[in-house]
Amino acid sequence: MIDRVQGYYGFTRIPFGRDLAPSMLHQHHSHKEAAARIAWCINHRAIGVFTGEVGAGKTVAVKGAVSSLDPARFTVIYQPNPEAGMRGLYDLIVTSLGGTPKYHFAALAAQASAALAAEVDERGRTPALVLDESHLLDHQRLDAIRMLTNYDMDSTTPFAVLLVGQPTLRKKMKHGVLAALEQRIAVSYQLPTMTKDETASYVKHHLTIAGRSDVLFSDDAIDLIHSTSRGLPRSVNNIAWQSLIAAFTEQKSIVDESSARAAVTETVATE
Template sequence: MIDRVQGFFGFTRIPFGRDLAPSMLHQHHSHREAAARIAWCINNRAIGVVTGEVGSGKTVALKGAVSSLDPARFTVIYQPNPEVGMRGLYDRIVTSLGGTPKFHLAALAAQASSALAAEVDERGRTPAVVIDESHLLDHHELDAIRMLTNYEMDSTTPFAVLLIGQPTLRKRMKHGVLAALDQRIAISYQMPTMTKEETASYIKHHITIAGRGDTLFSDDAVQLIHLTSRGLPRSVNNIAWQSLIAAFTEEKGIVDESSTRIAITETHAPE
């Protein structure tokens, strides 16, 4: 099916995929702002929080920001699953920096802290600890992350910390028990969804890099995709791709509102 859709529309690659190089990502406002803040935090060894709804493009913005960093100057340690707890995070830090994790938790925490400092002092590279899905961290784990940033009597931090998660993370940071961590946050950014114009530009961008420079989605189809997706990139991807399949099935050269309604019925059908 995928090959036939690609051939029917004359695509050189499948549009709306997730395997895009950073240089091929759509640069809408939310993406640019998030990527710029992430890069600033890493460059300044600061603590940052970037939040957004599911499918808003948080990880895509992170990918774009990291791609702009000089690997000779920065070491990014990415933890995609915070449910492994602090032991899992310490373990990833140590192994990412070339060490063998110690068994006892207290010793492992100290080892992780030392490894982060050594990356700066001995290798001249700034580490950046990035924790995705950070809204899943509990209060104890968030406070442990704050403790990890304590260095030289709290006068400096040798590495950056980025907490990426859903909007509930921002609310939890305001709890009194996390005041010490909240006060250290240098950047806090909530990613907005795309505007109608950005959704139209986003769809056109993905069609263009797939090999079609002409208009393939009607204005009514784009409007319906934007309203249904609420401007969330992942949802736009899903609906737009299903709309292409619907148009292909009916042998239409243009994705119109009718094709998009069929796609929405399929993608939003109750289970």
Template sequence: MNSADTVQDRIDELEAAEDRAAALLERTLLLAGRQAGRRLAPRLAGRTLRLAVAHQRSRTARPRTHRRHQLPGKGRTLIDKIQGFYGFTRMPFGRDMAPGMLHRHSSHAQAAARITWCIGERSLGVITGEVGAGKTVAIRAALDALDHPRHTVIYLPNPAVGVAGIHHAIVTALGGVPKPHRSTLIPQAADALATEHAERGRVPVLIIDEAHLLDHEQLEAVRMLTNHDMDSTSPLACLLIGQPTLRRKIKLGMLAALDQRIAIRYNMPPMTSEETPSHLAHHLALVGRSDTLFSDDAITLIHDTSRGYPRAVNNLAVQSLLSAYADNKSIVDEASARAAVAEVTAE
């Protein structure tokens, strides 16, 4: 906890104690009024009212601050101060970025290209990568480039819904009312996909994130969705996005039929030591800093610790930035990055 939080905690404790004391005084005066009789009660009640009003006015006149968002005695948040100190237009390394603002390193471009091809060919694709490799970011970039009136995206972020849950999501996304029984829900989903493509002229794009959590039955159900018109075509494009264990699961003998249907597969590697500095510079340029802010030694330490995975790079960059700001440094040096690494890797 920093010094600002400690001071604010003490202020909150004092104000809470003041509230308790005022409440106790009010109860005592009222009790005394009842015991003294009717002649004394009005005067005590009037005094109690005056004390309560005065206390409330003093509390109203003294603005309270929130420890998590605003430093005591100041009208600016910590984020505002950091932005002013480093000349940012907003905080860098955030996730709320438009697809066109994303950093396109090599693995990102490779994944986006394969996703685009898979959608265009209405094929089954598998994109894998370690946690934080940028799989979902690549999906966002590829989807942003689509002709949206000609595609209907069905995104399933959590596959832990069973086979019926997958079909339920498909029917709902295509505007239908899912039937209650599995025996009728499965053909309903297949018909909805075929209708969307044949009659409405839109290609359904089914994206299942965290697909390494799919069980064998669900994977087999996905395969059956791609089987259409005596296996001559597919009514949809399907992308399975997950961790590398998904590739190993698909290679099991019982899923050989699914394995043979996969048209594209790509495992996203991390950024190289040359791409990490470019990644940091890109994010800083987006917030108004095109000059050097991170020293070379700091960048090297961030890359080595994160192993080049974008999410870990961003997290360490933010922690390093906060450490440098706390030490009143205009440059994020190796010492700031080392402090960030110690915080992130501490058990």
């Protein structure tokens, strides 16, 4: 089916996919704003909290920001799985920076801290810890991350920390036991959903990089996709692709409102 849809509409690649190079990402306002704040946070070795609804494009914004970093000056350490715990994080830090993790937990924690400092002091590169799905971290682990940033009698931090997660992370940070961590947060940004105009631009962008620069979705189809998706990029991707399939099934040259409505029905039924 995918090949047939691609051939029917003359796509050079499948649109609305996730396998896009950073240079091909859609640059709507909130994405640019998030990427700028992430870059500032990394450059200033600060702690930042970046939240958004499921499918809002948080990881995409991080991907866009870190892709512009000079690898000779920055080392990005990405942890997508909070269930790995602090041992998993310490292991990742040490191995990412070229070391062999120690067995005992206390020694491993000290080793990870030393490796982060050495990356700056000896190699001149700023490490950036990107902790995805951070809303799943408990208070103890969040405070352990804060303790990891202690360096040189707490006067400086040798690396940046990006806590990326769903909006519940912001509420969790207000808990009294995390006051010391909250006070260190230099950047806090809630990624908003796309406006209707941004959704239209987003759809057009993905079609363009797939080889179609002409009008393929009607205005009322875009309106329905936006209202149903609430401007969440991942949901826009799903509904737009299902709309193409629905239009292809009826051999339409334009994805109209009825095709989009069929896609909405299909998408809701499978969720």
